[in-house]
Amino acid sequence: MPKQFWLMKTEPDECSIDDFAKNPTQPIRWDGVRNFQARNFIRDMDLGDHVLIYHSSCKHIGIAGIVTVAKSAYPDPSQFDPRSPYYDAKSSDDNPRWSAVDLVFTTKFPRILSLDELKQLPALDKNPLVKKGNRLSVIPFTETEWNAILEESK
Template identity: 45%
Template sequence: MFWLMKSEPACWGIDDLARDGRGEWTGVRNYQVRNFIRDRMRPGDRAFLWHSSCREIGLAGEMDIASAAYPDPTQFDPDSRYFDPKATPDQPRWYSVDVSFVTRYPRVITMAELRAVPELATLQVLAPGSRLSAMPVDPAHWKLIHERWR
């Protein structure tokens, strides 16, 4: 499967992933995204890393889903901004996956560039009000983006 996962580069972006090679995708607090992570993401899936809330919003690179889903450790840490007092080790509410670096694009592929391609009109991240931090990507969209920009 293919995914698009959003992150703010000031917090954690493609530069951090390239430097570290691997990282934990923690802090998800949306039930739909939690369900994608817990129920559908699998090791070996590929994901776009989307930079959000920054000067250059768009596709910054690619990563692999490198682990099966596991309980997000931040939900149990009272010092974390992602602490959830309702979560317990026996009944976790939130899940994470590890991701590993694949490639950094030479430049960010912007929303305007993606919107200019009619075949990408249904790419979920381009939909008005699209606020999910992770979402599936249609294989045809993945292929098209690779043909044009990679």
């Protein structure tokens, strides 16, 4: 099956492309997603899929680099921990509501690709990222959209 392409939004003070780059072979668990559509996208991710890391809620907003899925979806452990801000009392071992994936560093872009730049790319015209009102933290990308990002990142 061909690899899939994704974008995941993060606040860099929680998890940034630099956090992945510090230990490039050490996977980082991507957890805490509490939106059902974003969760479903996480469940669709496969080992080896490529993911754009998008920094949000910070000074330099945009795509910062690429990570790869190192472990496909599994029950998010934070949903079971009452001390976690991501705890969900409705989740159970038999019926976990939320999923996580493990991601590993691939590359950091030489510069952040800003949202304004991304909006100028014709290949992204239909992508939810550039549409007003999109709030999803996980977004699928087509291969054409992915290639346009890679070209722009050079």
